[in-house]
Amino acid sequence: MSRHAILAVISLLAEKWPSCFSIIESGRRPLKLGIRDDVLAALDGAISAGKVSAALRWYVSSPEYQHRLLLGVGLSKPPAGPPSKARRPPPLELQRFSRTLESAAANIAKSKRRKPR
Numbered sequence: 001m002s003r004h005a006i007l008a009v010i011s012l013l014a015e016k017w018p019s020c021f022s023i024i025e026s027g028r029r030p031l032k033l034g035i036r037d038d039v040l041a042a043l044d045g046a047i048s049a050g051k052v053s054a055a056l057r058w059y060v061s062s063p064e065y066q067h068r069l070l071l072g073v074g075l076s077k078p079p080a081g082p083p084s085k086a087r088r089p090p091p092l093e094l095q096r097f098s099r100t101l102e103s104a105a106a107n108i109a110k111s112k113r114r115k116p117r
Contacts (some may be wrong), residue, residue: 001054009047009055019058030064033055056117063108066101 007023014021020035022028032038036056040049059065 001051003058004054005051006058009051010059012047013055016042025062025064028059028062028068030065030069031060061108063105063106066104069101 010021014023020029020031036049036052039052039056043052043089
């Protein structure tokens with residue numbers, strides 16, 4: 001999917017749910033887990049699942065976005081806030097999540113170092 005097509009999907013999401021989505025990277029707030037399913041259900045087939053998935057992958061790949069992952073935003077809810085002790089994942093899950101974030105950050109840094117063709 002082209003960058004232009006991805007931005008068109010993100011623009012639509014930002015227009016429909018401005019409290020969740022932002023075209024401007026510095027305005028992006030972390031999304032709740034499962035937001036893709038919420039978006040697909042709300043759009044009722046207006047945009048294909050593949051296009052929504054590609055747009056969300058691009059949206060969350062921003063390093064600035066990834067630094068804000070402690071909060072979650074739903075389609076119709078304000079930020080959920082940091083996880084309470086009851087909602088906090090066990091330490092092993094946190095370690096796996098931390099490794100995943102480190103790997104994603106390394107991949108992003110690596111891709112930025114590549115020279116354009």
